[in-house]
Amino acid sequence: MNLAVASTNAGLAVQRQVLSFGSANAMLTTLENAAVLYLGAHLVLGNQLSVGMLIAFLSYKTQFVSRASGLVDQALSFKMLGLQTERLADIVLAEPEPAPHSGIHRSQEGLSASIELRNVSFRYATDEPWVLKDLSLRIEPGESVAIAGPSGCGKTTLLKIMLGQLEPEEGSVWVGGIALRQLGLRHYRDQIGVVMQDDRLFAGSIAENISLFDAQPDHAQIEEAARMASVHDDIARMPMGYNTLVGDMGTALSGGQRQRVVLARALYKLPRILFLDEATSHLDVLTESIVNKAIQRLNMTRIVIAHRQQTLEAMERVILLAH
Numbered sequence: 001m002n003l004a005v006a007s008t009n010a011g012l013a014v015q016r017q018v019l020s021f022g023s024a025n026a027m028l029t030t031l032e033n034a035a036v037l038y039l040g041a042h043l044v045l046g047n048q049l050s051v052g053m054l055i056a057f058l059s060y061k062t063q064f065v066s067r068a069s070g071l072v073d074q075a076l077s078f079k080m081l082g083l084q085t086e087r088l089a090d091i092v093l094a095e096p097e098p099a100p101h102s103g104i105h106r107s108q109e110g111l112s113a114s115i116e117l118r119n120v121s122f123r124y125a126t127d128e129p130w131v132l133k134d135l136s137l138r139i140e141p142g143e144s145v146a147i148a149g150p151s152g153c154g155k156t157t158l159l160k161i162m163l164g165q166l167e168p169e170e171g172s173v174w175v176g177g178i179a180l181r182q183l184g185l186r187h188y189r190d191q192i193g194v195v196m197q198d199d200r201l202f203a204g205s206i207a208e209n210i211s212l213f214d215a216q217p218d219h220a221q222i223e224e225a226a227r228m229a230s231v232h233d234d235i236a237r238m239p240m241g242y243n244t245l246v247g248d249m250g251t252a253l254s255g256g257q258r259q260r261v262v263l264a265r266a267l268y269k270l271p272r273i274l275f276l277d278e279a280t281s282h283l284d285v286l287t288e289s290i291v292n293k294a295i296q297r298l299n300m301t302r303i304v305i306a307h308r309q310q311t312l313e314a315m316e317r318v319i320l321l322a323h
């Protein structure tokens with residue numbers, strides 16, 4: 001709110017400057033026109049200048065003045081350019097994610113889908129309290145694990161550490177027996193499917209959203225993913241089917257439909273590990289159990305954050321985060 005007030009005040013100050021600059025400019029131009037006309041008329045009356053020459057002079061003068069003021073405007077634009085490049089530099093000069101250590105990712109095509117955290121501690125800043133402290137756990141390939149705990153206890157943070165989005169301050173993350181840092185995030189992310197708590201749909205068709213704008217989408221696989229997420233029937237009922245436009249300008253989907261489309265997106269590339277952060281919270285219990293059964297058949301490692309009892313019961317193991 002303070003920033004908004006400051007920005008409004010700054011806008012007002014700019015408007016005031018523009019107004020006074022504009023009126024000063026208009027006054028100067030008028031005075032200058034009057035002065036030139038006055039002097040010119042004197043010269044004409046004194047027979048030092050012909051009327052034709054005065055008119056020619058005036059028309060050239062107008063041209064000169066407008067070009068000159070154009071030049072000033074350009075100079076101002078050039079000054080603004082510095083500001084724009086500074087903003088661009090924030091993005092262009094951002095540090096890229098570390099590349100994988102050479103060789104390893106190629107020999108690891110068949111990544112074993114186990115995840116291990118060793119003595120992981122994490123906090124968002126050095127002067128903030130620890131969110132996770134000395135946490136170790138191991139999740140076997142094919143296992144389905146739920147993470148539960150009160151709101152704000154660090155479940156999403158834990159998931160982001162497993163995803164490599166956050167780097168633990170102490171300890172390390174191991175995937176299939178290889179340290180995540182060595183494995184390389186790009187190679188790792190090719191093999192995982194993720195639905196975060198606040199995932200959204202992009203402006204585009206449902207098919208594009210499920211395939212994540214794949215350049216060569218596999219339509220059979222899109223439909224298969226939608227069936228697994230139990231949203232195929234809903235989509236088929238829409239007049240435009242998979243070409244229905246969603247996102248900012250498109251058809252509004254219900255919260256549960258949106259969640260299932262996002263889930264289909266995570267399933268589209270048949271990941272080896274599936275991470276869900278409250279990805280089925282808007283579904284009714286029956287739909288959720290259908291989705292759960294469909295995913296179970298895929299035999300992928302599943303790590304699911306959930307609050308609901310039924311969701312927790314469907315998992316092989318529940319990790320309770322507390323204290």
Ligand SMILES: Nc1ncnc2c1ncn2[C@@H]1O[C@H](COP(=O)(O)OP(=O)(O)OP(=O)(O)O)[C@@H](O)[C@H]1O
Binds near residue numbers: 124
């Ligand atoms: N980007 C951030 N910067 C600083 N602190 C954060 C950030 N994200 C989360 N936190 C803090 O870390 C703690 C854990 O947050 P987290 O999102 O992991 O909780 P959660 O268990 O997922 O909660 P919920 O069930 O409500 O989603 C909270 O106290 C929160 O205030």
Ligand SMILES: [Mg+2]
Binds near residue numbers: 155197
């Ligand atoms: Mg959360």
